[in-house]
Amino acid sequence: MDTTADIKSIAIIGAGTMGQGIAQIAAMAGYRTVLFDIEKDALEKALKSIEKNLEKGIEKGKVTQEQRKTALGNISAVTDLDEVKADFIIEAIVERLDVKQKVFAELERINSKKTILASNTSSIPITQIGAGLKHPERFVGMHFFNPAHIMKLVEVISGAATDDKTAMLTKELAENLGKVAVMAKDSPGFIVNRVARHFYVEGLKVLEEGVAGMETIDTLVQSSGFKMGPFQLMDLIGVDTNFSVTTSMYNSFYQDAKFRPSRIQQQKVDAGHHGRKSGKGFYNYE
Numbered sequence: 001m002d003t004t005a006d007i008k009s010i011a012i013i014g015a016g017t018m019g020q021g022i023a024q025i026a027a028m029a030g031y032r033t034v035l036f037d038i039e040k041d042a043l044e045k046a047l048k049s050i051e052k053n054l055e056k057g058i059e060k061g062k063v064t065q066e067q068r069k070t071a072l073g074n075i076s077a078v079t080d081l082d083e084v085k086a087d088f089i090i091e092a093i094v095e096r097l098d099v100k101q102k103v104f105a106e107l108e109r110i111n112s113k114k115t116i117l118a119s120n121t122s123s124i125p126i127t128q129i130g131a132g133l134k135h136p137e138r139f140v141g142m143h144f145f146n147p148a149h150i151m152k153l154v155e156v157i158s159g160a161a162t163d164d165k166t167a168m169l170t171k172e173l174a175e176n177l178g179k180v181a182v183m184a185k186d187s188p189g190f191i192v193n194r195v196a197r198h199f200y201v202e203g204l205k206v207l208e209e210g211v212a213g214m215e216t217i218d219t220l221v222q223s224s225g226f227k228m229g230p231f232q233l234m235d236l237i238g239v240d241t242n243f244s245v246t247t248s249m250y251n252s253f254y255q256d257a258k259f260r261p262s263r264i265q266q267q268k269v270d271a272g273h274h275g276r277k278s279g280k281g282f283y284n285y286e
């Protein structure tokens, strides 16, 4: 792509917590939006959630009926990766290097030489993901925040091989999607997740050491001005995703003890208590 005006279509890979919000803003900004997931159920859930968000927007007077109709008309949902052809592709699947690399290699093979590939990874270095590509110069980090249709910030991360033009187009696209883009260096967790990691890790340590219970920790943190406490926020993010991010950062920083993942969180993941999306996490949502 030479300019953002050349970007007419955006594909989102993964229709989970983040993919659905990113698809919503892409469709609302007028892009032909392709939403892909390996799970049909995940796509159905995502489309319902987008509809619900748009309805809420109408109730609040922030979205018109016409905008809702146009946005929903712009989205197509697919389970066949061969159908994912777009000018700009944003990946939001499981936080695992091997899985991401495999999907990107396939996307690169089936798409045009001009397509820009972006990852919404929270913690895996962009240089590492891009190393599996033939053209890492067209690969970039585009890190949205949860909920993606509301939070304004996007970190744009250049890997060692990312072209400056790719990074600038990504920044401009983020702005066209109504976001505020910040350029970040390629370092584990980039800016926000690196700083915020201690919010979760330390909260879990306080719980593990029996200093206080999770409701007390959440209530106290909230009363000191935060919108959510660490356990409420892990449930919103996805306990599994949050755990993968901590594990990936711990390993990327050569087992620096300050990022060590918690066994309590490991148990939640093993039990399938992944937070709001699974109906149960640290709290119960059923």
Ligand code: NAI
Pocket: 013, 014, 015, 016, 017, 018, 019, 036, 037, 038, 039, 042, 091, 092, 093, 094, 095, 096, 099, 103, 120, 121, 122, 123, 143, 144, 145, 146, 236, 237, 238, 241, 245, 277
């Ligand atoms: P999620 O677990 O809610 O959703 C992931 C989706 O990807 C699922 O629907 C799953 O079926 C699908 N998926 C898994 N493997 C796939 C594959 N090989 N091909 C296609 N689809 C596949 O995950 P979530 O939370 O949306 O995270 C996705 C990415 O976004 C991760 O890299 C995460 O680090 C990042 N992220 C997450 C944030 C959060 O608050 N949850 C915030 C910012 C970034």
